[in-house]
Amino acid sequence: MKEKNPWHTPLTIIITVIGVIAIVALVTVAVLQNRPVPQKYKYGIVLDAGSSHTALYIYEWPAEKDNNTGRVEQKHSCKVKGKGISSYAAEPEKAGVSLTECMREAEMQVPSRRHQETPLYLGATAGMRLLNIENREASDKVFEAVEKALQGFPFSYQGARILSGQEEGAFGWVTVNYLDDQTTGALDLGGASTQISFVPHEYDISESPSNSVAFRLYGNDYNLYTHSFLCYGKDQVLRMALAHQTQSGPVTMSDPCFHPGYSVTRNYNALYDSPCVSERKPKEAPLNFTHTGVGNFFQCQEVVKTLFNFTSCKYSRCSFNGIFQPPLQGSFGAFSAYYFVMNFLNLTDSSIPLETVKANLANYCETPWNQIKQQHPKVKEKYLAEYCFSGTYIVTLLTEGYNFTKETFSKIKFIKEIKGSDAGWTLGYMLNLTNMIPAEAPDSPPLPHAGYVSIVTVIALLLFILFILSLRPIWPKCSKQPQIV
Numbered sequence: 237m238k239e240k241n242p243w244h245t246p247l248t249i250i251i252t253v254i255g256v257i258a259i260v261a262l263v264t265v266a267v268l269q270n271r272p273v274p275q276k277y278k279y280g281i282v283l284d285a286g287s288s289h290t291a292l293y294i295y296e297w298p299a300e301k302d303n304n305t306g307r308v309e310q311k312h313s314c315k316v317k318g319k320g321i322s323s324y325a326a327e328p329e330k331a332g333v334s335l336t337e338c339m340r341e342a343e344m345q346v347p348s349r350r351h352q353e354t355p356l357y358l359g360a361t362a363g364m365r366l367l368n369i370e371n372r373e374a375s376d377k378v379f380e381a382v383e384k385a386l387q388g389f390p391f392s393y394q395g396a397r398i399l400s401g402q403e404e405g406a407f408g409w410v411t412v413n414y415l416d417d418q419t420t421g422a423l424d425l426g427g428a429s430t431q432i433s434f435v436p437h438e439y440d441i442s443e444s445p446s447n448s449v450a451f452r453l454y455g456n457d458y459n460l461y462t463h464s465f466l467c468y469g470k471d472q473v474l475r476m477a478l479a480h481q482t483q484s485g486p487v488t489m490s491d492p493c494f495h496p497g498y499s500v501t502r503n504y505n506a507l508y509d510s511p512c513v514s515e516r517k518p519k520e521a522p523l524n525f526t527h528t529g530v531g532n533f534f535q536c537q538e539v540v541k542t543l544f545n546f547t548s549c550k551y552s553r554c555s556f557n558g559i560f561q562p563p564l565q566g567s568f569g570a571f572s573a574y575y576f577v578m579n580f581l582n583l584t585d586s587s588i589p590l591e592t593v594k595a596n597l598a599n600y601c602e603t604p605w606n607q608i609k610q611q612h613p614k615v616k617e618k619y620l621a622e623y624c625f626s627g628t629y630i631v632t633l634l635t636e637g638y639n640f641t642k643e644t645f646s647k648i649k650f651i652k653e654i655k656g657s658d659a660g661w662t663l664g665y666m667l668n669l670t671n672m673i674p675a676e677a678p679d680s681p682p683l684p685h686a687g688y689v690s691i692v693t694v695i696a697l698l699l700f701i702l703f704i705l706s707l708r709p710i711w712p713k714c715s716k717q718p719q720i721v
């Protein structure tokens with residue numbers, strides 16, 4: 237005869253059913269109540285008006301985390317067609333018009349209900365610094381035109397201005413260190429200026445106060461060393477190199493920094509039309525000269541070295557041109573033109589020793605111009621012609637200028653972006669102006685939703701089991717199983 241299961245009494249069945257219903261109800265209520273609400277985002281827009289071109293960046297962060305840490309991300313970027321705003325000195329209106337296409341894109345990217353509260357900034361760097369030195373009126377007109385154009389959009393326009401070299405260097409450092417976990421120096425190479433920023437080991441800021449910036453980031457105070465070298469961006473430094481080699485006003489010039497077989501006609505007035513070289517213009521020169529290539533890395537390095545002044549230094553130590561620089565410290569992120577050039581040359585890998593970098597460059601510079609063009613039919617010819625010079629300049633600036641050695645060179649990472657945001661000063665600039673540079677370390681992260689659900693379920697189950705056990709006195713008696721001997 238089949239024995240009746242003692243658990244099948246009405247009481248235990250009722251208790252079990254009620255228990256299961258209670259657990260399901262508890263978990264459902266808890267899960268629904270604490271479901272993460274769909275994220276609401278806030279936005280900020282920064283226009284980087286560089287010497288060679290303007291780029292627009294849209295940043296995004298969770299709305300409720302305004303003052304919190306490390307949550308601002310680049311949502312979108314747009315490259316403005318044409319040249320930098322400083323090139324519109326003669327026709328300022330066009331500087332404003334040039335921005336409209338990217339601004340329209342921004343209107344589409346930022347949800348319209350957020351337009352009015354979205355701050356919009358424009359920061360101009362060394363191109364406008366030079367125009368401002370050369371022709372103040374023209375620089376003001378460009379800003380007027382740009383301002384007028386930007387105010388025509390529905391965002392919260394916060395102004396357009398020239399960043400100082402210190403700001404450019406310091407905000408580049410903030411961007412890198414906001415996004416990265418360990419403290420990293422920042423190396424930024426532009427077309428018209430270049431910046432170096434890092435936290436020195438022992439830093440006596442009193443030696444050169446103009447090179448020091450203090451920041452509080454993620455609970456730590458930093459004394460940052462930063463310097464911006466105007467005219468040492470790769471386009472202006474090329475002008476200086478060409479100027480150095482055309483002092484006597486020749487009709488043809490043989491240049492070790494360009495490939496053998498390279499030959500173009502250049503205009504003297506155009507070459508010397510920049511405050512970085514205007515004083516060196518030869519008194520008597522023809523209208524044009526023929527610029528031909530020789531392709532010799534070592535000779536090119538000698539030319540580049542003449543552009544640095546190592547003779548005077550009134551501090552305990554200097555990089556070049558009498559500028560104070562404490563000993564290099566830690567790892568570095570090198571971005572903008574550092575990355576473009578080294579990436580083209582396949583030299584971004586930090587494991588490549590400095591000597592190999594030089595050997596590869598020597599080999600690259602020697603390659604005939606025809607061959608280079610054939611190998612890279614899609615690369616813009618202006619860039620292509622200049623990679624030998626730019627690569628040589630980068631190596632020389634880092635080693636002779638900033639004193640990187642073969643050991644410390646391997647601590648430089650050539651980077652385009654970090655965690656999806658472009659490396660550059662724009663993010664740091666916006667964080668600073670919106671008071672969003674996180675001063676304190678992030679709170680320990682709260683329990684993720686899945687973890688929360690699991691814990692609620694396990695506790696509910698435990699309670700249920702305890703409840704069942706507590707009913708033990710009224711459990712039906714188990715009938716003894718026949719013993720097997």
Ligand SMILES: Nc1ncnc2c1ncn2[C@@H]1O[C@H](COP(=O)(O)OP(=O)(O)O)[C@@H](O)[C@H]1O
Binds near residue numbers: 286287289425572577
């Ligand atoms: N693909 C590329 N290859 C080589 N150089 C590039 C490339 N894209 C941009 N550049 C260069 O990077 C530099 C960017 O400088 P930019 O930010 O405009 O000037 P600055 O920061 O001095 O105001 C320019 O010299 C530009 O020619």
Ligand SMILES: [Ca+2]
Binds near residue numbers: 286287425427572
């Ligand atoms: Ca730049």
